[in-house]
Amino acid sequence: xxxxxxxxxxxxxxxxxxxxxxxxxxxxxxxxxxxxxxxxxxxxxxxxxxxxxxxxxxxxxxxxxxxxxxxxxxxxxxxxxxxxxxxxxxxxxxxxxxxxxxxxxxxxxxxxxxxxxxxxxxxxxxxxxxxxxxxxxxxxxxxxxxxxxxxxxxxxxxxxxxxxxxxxxxxxxxxxxxxxxxxxxxxxxxxxxxxxxxxxxxxxxxxxxxxxxxxxxxxxxxxxxxxxxxxxxxxxxxxxxxxxxxxxxxxxxxxxxxxxxxxxxxxxxxxxxxxxxxxxxxxxxxxxxxxxxx
Numbered sequence: 001x002x003x004x005x006x007x008x009x010x011x012x013x014x015x016x017x018x019x020x021x022x023x024x025x026x027x028x029x030x031x032x033x034x035x036x037x038x039x040x041x042x043x044x045x046x047x048x049x050x051x052x053x054x055x056x057x058x059x060x061x062x063x064x065x066x067x068x069x070x071x072x073x074x075x076x077x078x079x080x081x082x083x084x085x086x087x088x089x090x091x092x093x094x095x096x097x098x099x100x101x102x103x104x105x106x107x108x109x110x111x112x113x114x115x116x117x118x119x120x121x122x123x124x125x126x127x128x129x130x131x132x133x134x135x136x137x138x139x140x141x142x143x144x145x146x147x148x149x150x151x152x153x154x155x156x157x158x159x160x161x162x163x164x165x166x167x168x169x170x171x172x173x174x175x176x177x178x179x180x181x182x183x184x185x186x187x188x189x190x191x192x193x194x195x196x197x198x199x200x201x202x203x204x205x206x207x208x209x210x211x212x213x214x215x216x217x218x219x220x221x222x223x224x225x226x227x228x229x230x231x232x233x234x235x236x237x238x239x240x241x242x243x244x245x246x247x248x249x250x251x252x253x254x255x256x257x258x259x260x261x262x263x264x265x266x267x268x269x270x271x272x273x274x275x276x277x278x279x280x281x282x283x284x285x286x287x288x289x290x291x292x293x294x
Contacts, residue, residue, distance in 0.1 A: 002151045002280045006144055008079025009086055009155075014280065015088035028084050028156070032058065032163045044178060051178040055164055055185065062160045066237040081149050085155035087139035091132065092276045098128040108239050115246040125264040129272045130241050133201070133233035134226050138162055141200065142193035158220060162183050187224050196227035199231035204278040205236035209259075220255035227257060234258025237268055268274065 038053050046196025069081060094111055101107040104124050110115040111131050119127070142162070146154035165186035168179035198218065202211035214232035221242075234241040238260035244251050 001019050001148055002078070002082075003148065003286075003290065004075055004146050005078050005082055005151060007283060008075065009082035009147060010088065010144065010283055012080060013086040013089055014264065016083070017093065027051040029159055032062070032160055032166060035061070036164060036167050040178075046177050048177050048180050052181045053181050054168070054178075054222055054294070055161075057150070058160050058164065059130055062156050063153060066156045070152045078152055081152055082143075082155050085143040085147065087135075087143075088276060088279070091135050091252055093275060094131045095128050095269065096273055098124065099269050113247065115209045118246070121266075122262070122264045124136035125266055125269055126241055127268050129237070129264065130240075131228050132269075132275075133169060133229040133241075135199075136201070137190060137194045137197040137225070140279070141197040142190055143210065145193045146189075146197065155233050158189055161189050190225040194228050198228040200231060200279070201232040201236055201259075201275060204275055207232075210235035217255075219256045220257070224253075227255075231257040233272055237271055239264055239268055 033065045035058055036054065039057065041230075043050060043053070070078070072078070097102055098107045098111070104121070105116050105119060108119070108124050108127050112127050113125060116127075118125070121252060124197050143155055150157075160217045161182065164182035165179075168175050169183035169186060170176075170179060170181075195215075198212065198214045202208075202214060213235055214228055217231035217235070218228035221230070230241055234257045238258075240260055240262045241264075242254045242257040244253050246252070284290040
C-alpha cells in the first residue's frame with residue numbers, strides 16, 4: 001500500500017490546488033482530454049468497437065507513461081505526481097465560489113451541465129451541493145483509493161477512465177454507442193469508492209440516518225454510483241436533493257434523494273463543505289500516528 005504517497009499527494013493538493021495558478025503549466029488531465037478530442041475528431045464512428053478502441057488506446061498510453069514514471073523510486077516525486085489526480089482544494093474552492101459570488105448563476109454554470117438561466121436561489125444551492133457530493137468521489141476519495149492500493153499507475157488510469165466518461169460517456173445520439181464502454185468501465189471503477197464516500201459523509205456528519213439509508217435512496221439514481229454520495233449528503237444535512245431538473249431545454253424527471261427541506265440555503269452549502277475540513281483532520285491524525293509508529 002502507498003499510504004505515505006497518499007498523505008504527501010493530499011498535502012501538495014491542499015497547499016497548491018493542482019498548481020492552477022501556474023499559467024505555463026499544463027495539467028496532465030488536460031493532455032488526456034486533448035487526446036480524446038483528437039481521437040474523436042479523427043476516428044469517430046457510431047459504434048461500441050470504436051469507443052472501445054479509444055478507451056484501450058488511452059489507457060495503454062497512460063499505463064506506459066506512468067509505469068516508467070513509477071520507476072523513479074522517490075517518495076517526493078511519486079507524491080508530487082499523484083497530487084495531480086486529487087482535486088480536493090479546487091473542488092472546495094469552486095463550490096464555495098457559488099456562495100460568495102455576486103453572480104451565483106454564472107458560478108454554478110461553470111460546475112454543472114444542467115440549465116441555469118431560470119434557476120431559483122434554492123435550485124442553485126441544490127446544484128452546488130449535488131455536484132460537490134458527487135465529485136467528492138470522482139475528485140477526492142476515488143483517486144485516494146487508487147493511489148493507496150496501486151500508486152501512480154492506479155491514480156492516472158482511474159483519472160483517464162473518469163475523463164473518458166466525462167467527455168464521451170453520455171446517453172445521447174452521438175455517444176450512446178461510442179461512449180458506452182467508457183461509461184460502463186467508469187461504473188466499475190467507482191463502485192467501491194462511491195460507497196466509501198457515502199459512508200465517510202455519514203460518519204463525518206455523525207448521521208446514523210445517512211449511514212443507514214443512503215443506499216435505499218442512492219439506488220434510485222440512474223448511475224449505479226453517483227446517487228450514494230448525493231443521498232448521504234442529503235440525509236446528513238436533512239434536506240431533499242434531486243427532483244425534476246432542466247437539461248438542454250427539457251425537464252428530466254430525477255428521483256428525490258434524502259428527507260427534509262426542499263428549500264436549500266447557502267448555509268447548507270457551507271455545511272456540506274465542512275466535509276473537507278473533517279477529511280483534512282482525519283488524514284492529519286493518520287499521518288501523525290503513522291510517523292510516530294515508524
